Amino acid sequence: MEQKTKIDAQEGKQELTITRAFDLPVELVYKAYTEAEFIAQWMGTNVLKLENKNHGSYEFETSHEGNVMFKANGTIHKLIPNQEIVRTFEMENMPIGVQLEFLNFEKVTADKSKLTIQIIYKSEKHRAEQLKLPFAYGLNMAHDKLEQILTSLK
């Protein structure tokens, strides 16, 4: 079976591309990225700020038992509803640095869509730091969160 999520990280480059096929209308995938309520649910983070407009900015923060575990922020450069988001993203206190993200939302059929995220890092080294991250804890965190949500949906 073909994988729904693919990563293209070519050697010697400071960028990578993530593609994902969704069994969802493109409008809903776009909503998942632009409405605080949904971001909070699928990314498992508190949305402190989200200005959905050209030159707006956003801030995410995740706490666990009163301690801030994760903070991220960025600037939204450009939004075209149901088509495109161009933004920066930065995880605070991480060696990955600021990344530039081009998100492309594509309609495949009425209830299928495709998301392509091109991410550009400061250098190949910064990209490597990002790729190493899930080894440490990202994978477990994402997995736990998924299980929690799936359980709550039952």
Next chain:
Amino acid sequence: MKLRRDVFQAIADPTRRTIITLVAASAMTPSAIAENFDYSRQTISKHIQILTECEILEQEQKGREIYYQLNPKGMKEIADFIEPFRKMWDDRFNTLEAVMKSKIHENKK
């Protein structure tokens, strides 16, 4: 004790990446590899040595000559490196899909 070199530092170098590409096509002797570059034979030997220490290349003796070829184990390590990152995104997007699907169901109620 010799510290094992970082595979990803090894492939970060453009000359070493070119060597990998050359050897991927067919096993080569060090002098055949060196002919593709303007660098000294010694420089290329150093790169080959690093790639071998990282287990990206392996040696094979054929008669009097030593040939270098790709080591599947090292190459697999590079491929596997991406997998946890892919899995992380796959999980995230599965969650996104589940969250948004439950939203559709709510609207239909």
